[in-house]
Amino acid sequence: MALPKIKADATEARLSALTLPSGAEWATKARKEALARVAAMGIPARRDEYWRFTNPADLTAPTAPKAAVFESGEAPTFAGVDALKVVFVDGVFDAEASDDLSMEGVEISRLASATQQDIHWAKDVYGVLENRGQTPVERPLAALNTAFATDGLVIRVTGHAPRPIAITYLHKEETSDANLHHVIKLEEGAEFTLLEAGPAAARFNKVTEVDIADTASFHHVRTQGRDHERRAVTGLFARLGTESKFKSFTLTANGILTRNEVVLELTGDDAIAHVAGACVGDGKDFHHDDTVFITHDAVNCESRQVFKKVLRNGAVGVFQGKILVKAGAQKTDGYQISQGLLLDDDSQFLAKPELEIYADDVACSHGSTVGAIDETALFYLRSRGVPEKAAKNLLTLAFLAEAVQEIEDEGLAEEVLARMSEWLDRHN
Amino acid sequence: MLEIKNLHVKLEEEGKEILKGVNLTIGAGEVHAIMGPNGSGKSTTSYVLAGREGYEVTEGSATLDGVDILGMEPEERAAAGLFLAFQYPVEIPGVGNMTFLRTAVNAQRKARGEEELSAADFLKEVRAKAKTLNIDADMLKRPVNVGFSGGEKKRNEILQMAMLEPKMCILDETDSGLDVDAMKLVSEGVNALRSEGRSFLVITHYQRLLDHIKPDVVHILANGRIVKTGGPELALEVENNGYADILAEVE
Numbered sequence: 001m002a003l004p005k006i007k008a009d010a011t012e013a014r015l016s017a018l019t020l021p022s023g024a025e026w027a028t029k030a031r032k033e034a035l036a037r038v039a040a041m042g043i044p045a046r047r048d049e050y051w052r053f054t055n056p057a058d059l060t061a062p063t064a065p066k067a068a069v070f071e072s073g074e075a076p077t078f079a080g081v082d083a084l085k086v087v088f089v090d091g092v093f094d095a096e097a098s099d100d101l102s103m104e105g106v107e108i109s110r111l112a113s114a115t116q117q118d119i120h121w122a123k124d125v126y127g128v129l130e131n132r133g134q135t136p137v138e139r140p141l142a143a144l145n146t147a148f149a150t151d152g153l154v155i156r157v158t159g160h161a162p163r164p165i166a167i168t169y170l171h172k173e174e175t176s177d178a179n180l181h182h183v184i185k186l187e188e189g190a191e192f193t194l195l196e197a198g199p200a201a202a203r204f205n206k207v208t209e210v211d212i213a214d215t216a217s218f219h220h221v222r223t224q225g226r227d228h229e230r231r232a233v234t235g236l237f238a239r240l241g242t243e244s245k246f247k248s249f250t251l252t253a254n255g256i257l258t259r260n261e262v263v264l265e266l267t268g269d270d271a272i273a274h275v276a277g278a279c280v281g282d283g284k285d286f287h288h289d290d291t292v293f294i295t296h297d298a299v300n301c302e303s304r305q306v307f308k309k310v311l312r313n314g315a316v317g318v319f320q321g322k323i324l325v326k327a328g329a330q331k332t333d334g335y336q337i338s339q340g341l342l343l344d345d346d347s348q349f350l351a352k353p354e355l356e357i358y359a360d361d362v363a364c365s366h367g368s369t370v371g372a373i374d375e376t377a378l379f380y381l382r383s384r385g386v387p388e389k390a391a392k393n394l395l396t397l398a399f400l401a402e403a404v405q406e407i408e409d410e411g412l413a414e415e416v417l418a419r420m421s422e423w424l425d426r427h428n
Numbered sequence: 429m430l431e432i433k434n435l436h437v438k439l440e441e442e443g444k445e446i447l448k449g450v451n452l453t454i455g456a457g458e459v460h461a462i463m464g465p466n467g468s469g470k471s472t473t474s475y476v477l478a479g480r481e482g483y484e485v486t487e488g489s490a491t492l493d494g495v496d497i498l499g500m501e502p503e504e505r506a507a508a509g510l511f512l513a514f515q516y517p518v519e520i521p522g523v524g525n526m527t528f529l530r531t532a533v534n535a536q537r538k539a540r541g542e543e544e545l546s547a548a549d550f551l552k553e554v555r556a557k558a559k560t561l562n563i564d565a566d567m568l569k570r571p572v573n574v575g576f577s578g579g580e581k582k583r584n585e586i587l588q589m590a591m592l593e594p595k596m597c598i599l600d601e602t603d604s605g606l607d608v609d610a611m612k613l614v615s616e617g618v619n620a621l622r623s624e625g626r627s628f629l630v631i632t633h634y635q636r637l638l639d640h641i642k643p644d645v646v647h648i649l650a651n652g653r654i655v656k657t658g659g660p661e662l663a664l665e666v667e668n669n670g671y672a673d674i675l676a677e678v679e
Contacts (some may be wrong), residue, residue, distance in 0.1 A: 126457070186555055379479075379502060384592065387503050398520065
């Protein structure tokens with residue numbers, strides 16, 4: 001079906017500003033196929049079903065809107081964690097600031113070099129999981145990323161990774177427009193934790209594909225910090241094998257626009273997938289969107305979505321979460337909760353929870369709430385001598401902390417809580 | 429200690445007058461009880477004194493050691509030494525009981541210009557005080573009042589009182605939702621806190637709480653006014669004959 005003219009023109013305008021990177025045959029093939037997907041789908045527009053609450057114009061414009069660099073003076077969130085450190089500055093790998101890419105039980109290389117090799121395991125994942133995630137909902141910006149990303153990390157984990165990999169994304173150029181694409185493969189029984197922190201670029205498009213083999217576990221914790229003017233769209237695509245585990249948590253504060261998509265496919269029995277997010281939104285320029293799609297295609301799997309957003313001064317929070325249970329995915333246990341805490345009358349929380357179930361023996365529940373600070377609790381705290389502002393902060397932190405509890409590693413959870421409370425304080 | 433003069437209060441939204449000229453003076457170290465039928469204004473009295481929103485004072489005053497408290501924020505009243513034990517202690521998911529207590533204690537100390545308690549000192553003190561109230565460590569770790577039984581919630585109120593060391597304690601229907609054993613335990617906690625410099629205002633429907641917390645003075649509140657004041661025997665009279673006789677006698 002031909003695209004409407006407006007969309008076709010916008011897509012052409014966007015694509016004409018880009019050239020396909022050169023590489024090995026498999027990489028070129030994957031990129032060309034991705035480009036064909038973008039051309040067929042067209043870049044997203046406000047009228048698309050999953051972009052009704054979020055205007056994609058800044059993400060699809062031929063050039064990135066300027067974003068002043070924000071000097072927070074803060075150390076990156078996971079600076080204190082014992083991890084292999086990797087730094088990207090405006091989407092460009094910084095070898096000097098990064099550790100050697102070597103760790104026991106883990107093969108790590110850059111996408112830039114992997115895509116030059118004639119034979120590479122990444123061939124079976126690169127663009128493959130992204131492509132699977134295009135049905136039933138189209139995600140053209142992820143395909144765009146697959147076509148044009150030149151760098152990222154390519155990680156294969158064969159055992160228990162002794163340390164996490166911590167990626168820090170720094171933003172130093174006002175007009176930087178970065179595409180990064182990570183490919184992660186966990187072999188049977190492998191365990192791996194990925195940490196990500198930082199605002200990345202004036203405009204950032206990132207795709208992470210994670211292929212999780214049977215009984216493997218993937219943990220992911222990220223913070224998208226206080227860079228007021230940046231725009232970002234991220235896509236996290238994962239396929240889960242039998243008895244595998246996927247856990248992802250994201251803390252976001254500020255940024256003009258953030259769209260985090262998580263697309264999971266549970267293909268093996270007894271798999272577990274948990275996705276959570278906490279967001280501190282401040283100001284009418286703040287727009288934060290979590291769009292999650294979890295497909296159950298195996299028996300006895302569990303999925304859980306927990307999203308909390310605190311919004312003030314006209315900030316907008318969006319949650320679009322879907323659980324799709326395919327016929328045959330019996331004994332599915334699906335849970336989804338999204339909650340907005342509005343600190344004033346100008347802010348908005350827009351939620352679109354969806355369940356689509358074709359199996360008859362499943363337990364799926366979802367809830368979505370939006371409200372203000374509980375006045376009774378506030379009075380209770382104040383009657384004990386806690387000043388109003390501190391009491392509000394305590395209640396706000398408590399509200400968000402329920403999402404942070406989804407992080408399994410206590411040390412990492414504390415790290416995130418500390419950062420969250422710092423960000424909350426600064427926004428008062 | 430606490431002096432309430434000609435206090436008139438109406439509900440902000442409905443404009444309905446609840447207190448119609450309450451006069452009450454509680455001396456240092458005294459325990460006063462307010463009894464009264466439903467709707468007489470008992471809970472309103474406690475909320476107005478603690479500073480809850482939704483009430484408008486149209487006339488009269490309330491002072492704590494000579495200082496007007498009605499113009500203060502709730503947290504300032506707390507720092508000045510006022511404490512309200514809630515009839516329905518509030519559940520606060522996500523806030524640990526220990527965090528809550530430490531925040532409150534240190535906020536009050538800070539407001540009074542005192543040094544904040546270190547985490548270690550605080551822990552030592554809270555453990556010792558919890559033990560006397562039969563509060564186990566698990567209750568301190570859980571979120572404030574979440575999933576607590578009625579008795580646990582009230583014991584938690586008394587623990588807060590013990591930690592905050594107020595000089596004027598208001599107990600709003602502390603006996604509600606308690607079985608006999610729990611009431612005994614809570615009362616023992618209160619009695620342990622009685623001292624020369626600390627006064628209590630015990631608000632209750634029933635005389636039975638006053639068997640455990642013995643008042644010096646008993647007031648009967650009806651239709652927004654204190655209609656009768658007497659000794660502990662007044663509580664017994666209510667228990668035996670109900671409020672009707674007293675009200676009839678007053679009218």
